[in-house]
Amino acid sequence: MSAALTLTGLYLYPVKSLGGYAVPEAEVTARGLRHDRRWLLVDERNRFMTQRQLPDLALLTVAPAYNGFLISHRQRPDLLPLFIPLEATPERTLFVTIWDDMAWAWRGTPEADEWLAEALGRPCRLVYMSDMVRREVEPEFNPEGQLVSFADGYPFLLIGDAALADLNTRLAQPVPMNRFRPNLVFGGGAPYEDDAWEDFQIGAVPFRAVRGCGRCVLTTINQQSATKNPVGDPLRTLATYRQVEGSTLFGQNVTGAGVGRLRVGDAVTVLSRK
Incomplete structure (x- = not known):
């Protein structure tokens, strides 16, 4: 009998492509976990900015604060932490581009x-x-009309602890989970068993695993130093055994019902498989 599955980690990233932080519990909304990737950095053309083009974004850490969060620079103590409220006000608006949206x-x-x-x-x-x-x-993967924040394409990203442990046995230098920026981390079960999941629930909250998450160069960026791993690891290693139709997969893109509350330690129950 396989080990019981439990939720072992919950992570918020208030600003897309900046640092995130763990939380003991989180509210589920139509766009993902509340306050996840609702803020975005854009350039002079109002196009989204990420670590793919600007690895130094990894140097901007985010920590929770009362009714907001603090952004700090790992290597610039001269810059006092910047407070950002959890929500903005509509005094000034503009159109922004993220991917093709x-x-x-x-x-x-x-x-x-x-x-x-x-x-x-x-x-x-x-x-x-x-x-x-x-x-x-x-x-093409959204018959229910699911919404997403400024995340790449889906409201939740799920990864198993066992998958990271398996990957790390293949790397010269192990990497932490923050390379992959999940919202939901589960423990128990076999590595990559979520590849076969379809409907599942965490506690009493329903979710659906839609498709594997195709990974990019961001996984090669050290989130402490903003430097890249030599020879493209862990992306290069994942490509040797996790490539499907040209995409290197790690974790599951997930949608949900948009309501409920999650807590670390909640049971994870698989209801149907692909």
Whole structure:
């Protein structure tokens, strides 16, 4: 009999491609965990910025604070931490582009833009997705009309502890889970067993594993130093045994019912398999 499955980690990333933090419990919303990737950095053309093009974003850490969060720079103690509220206000709006999607967003403050431009050495703007914006999951995998925040394409990313442990046995230097930026981490079971999951629940909250998550160069960026792993690991190693139709897969893209509350330690129950 396989080991019981449990939720071992819950992670929020309030600003896309900046640091995240663990939480003991989280509310599930239509776009993912509440406050996850509702903020976004855009360039002068209002196009989204990520560690793919700007690895130094990894140097910006995020920590929870009362009614908001603090952004700090790992290597710039001269920059006092920047407070950002959990939600913006609609005084100033603009259209932003993320992948092939265009959405309107609320602007953050000029002071935040100035702090971030100084930290990154380039102009940028901080913007927020309001509850009125409808950005949908990719249509061919979205018959229910599921929504997503500024995450790449799906409201949740699920990874098993056993999968990371298996990958690390294949690497010259093990990597932490933060390379893969999951929201939901589960313990128990065999490595990659979630490949076969379809419907499952965590506690009493229902979810659906839609498709494997294709990984990119971001997995090669050390989240402490913003430097890249030599010879492309762990992406190169994953490609030797986790490549399907040209995509290197690690973790599951997941949708959900959009309501409920999760707590670390909740039971994970698989209801159906592909």
